Amino acid sequence: PFSSGKVDALSTLAALASVSLRNSDLRDAQRNFFSHMTDLIVTALDAHLLHQNGHGNRVAQYANRVGRELDLDDRCLQRLHFAALLHDIGMLKIERALLTNTKACEKHPQLGGRMLERIRLWEDVAPIVLHHHEWFDGTGYPEQLKGDAVPLEARIISVCEAFDVMISSSSYKLAMDVSEATQELSDCASTQFDPEIVETFKNLVERGVIEPTTV
Template sequence: MPLNIIIVLVLAVFMSVLGLILTTKATNSSIESARDLNARLKSLFEITKQFRETLHLDVLLKKIMESAMGLTSAESGSLLLYDEQGNLKFQVNTGINSPTINNRILKAGEGIASWVVETGQPVIINDVSQDKRFNQEFDNETGFKTRSVMCVPLIHSNEIIGVIELRNKKQGIFTKQDKALLHSLADQASISIAQNRSNERQHSDFIHITEILVGAQDYMENKKGHGRRVANYANLIGKQLKLSDIALRKLYYACLFHDIGMLKIDITERGKREKVLHHPKLGYDLIRPVSLWNDSADIILHHHERYDGDGYPAAKKKDEIPLGSRILFVADTFDVLTDKDSYRKPLDYEAAIAEIDANSGTQFDPLVVQAFKSAIT
């Protein structure tokens, strides 16, 4: 066989083997890349689940930042949100040690993050020294050396509410895959942030409405501060009886509103017993339709039932009476007995406790009385 043909055959075999090696390496690389992506997608799923379960905004924002950096292997990052005044403010900063950045307001046109919120477009810049949008003042202020940046907007209901900015991938450069993952995380984060803010506003409204109604009761004769004091006494009793947090919450609001039915009785008739007897039912009717407090309504309805069945409005007795109502009855009575602004001459604490103890088993539940005495003395 001529030498040139042998050389050609050898070269052909060599190229075939080389191609096989390169193909195998490419295939292995693809498999490795797919495995990495799958792991990160699973992580993203778990992360978004955690977002939904986080109730406090500060905790949520830290989780978002930590998760974004973990998914993309970034060295540092910041999460900025618009506040109620329309200022874009640094809320969370991770991987940098500079307290001056916290809560700092980012001015319009200042840096890459500002460009992203203005355009609504995510961006990867793997060499910030070549990009005029990069603001060197950040590095000067923090002492951090930024090489690369990946930034995505936080968008909810077609409105930009903030931005996530990550800096310096630990190995290699930020990729399109990194950007896609961060964008998906940002979508879920935006929903959770908006929901969390809505919950905080509702909670704030709830507190204000509660204060308004409690304040309205304070204007009734002999009732100033009564609901709050009763709630404090009842809470002590409830804890002594080892009630759950949910049960204590129901009891607390029942105590605050136990006399709210009096507001529906004409002011000129509040001293008439036949009218006063209706206030538990009137209070129940007011509170029951309100989802914020409807689980406290039954406690209000029965807070004047006696343990021996001689109370009102339903003449229930013993365990037929909700435990919360039995606790409220003792706490209410104790405050009336000791309040200097009450309609009767106040007793000192010892005399009031003795009065309640004397009516244990008839007017009051003995178990509740014992818990009351243990808690108050």
């Protein structure tokens, strides 16, 4: 038989085990909630931006390949994933009639950043969304950050999203082919884009790790 001290210890262990089980249920529920809610939001965004169906999902896929190639840790990859899916979320706050107005649309990084920073579990995604239109040479928007001052995840998304926009056709432009688009990335390396990320991206396309999806 167990001494009362041992029984105490055992019941403490049992209580701890049940807490950790409950925590893991919660974590599972949280993960489930996040992935499905994100999907709903991305679907709403796609419906709002009629001309670029699936843009967020494609950017997330490319960004993940780049992030893995750069050996980013899991936390960083996860941040990158959600930020890539949601980078244009601020567009939801811009009326349909203004979606062709460049000036009006330039507000979307700030709008998106503000939407996300209020969600505590996405706090670290907000600055990436806020800065995804900064340029490597400091001439982007909204804060004219330069080089490494732009979050790495934002620099990755910037390259991936430009590539997707270039190889997609829309109501107002024809699609470029993949080689034209990668050439354009090279031409804009060090001005618009982080040159190391452009190199990594092109290398992944050449090796077939990134498979460009055209729509």
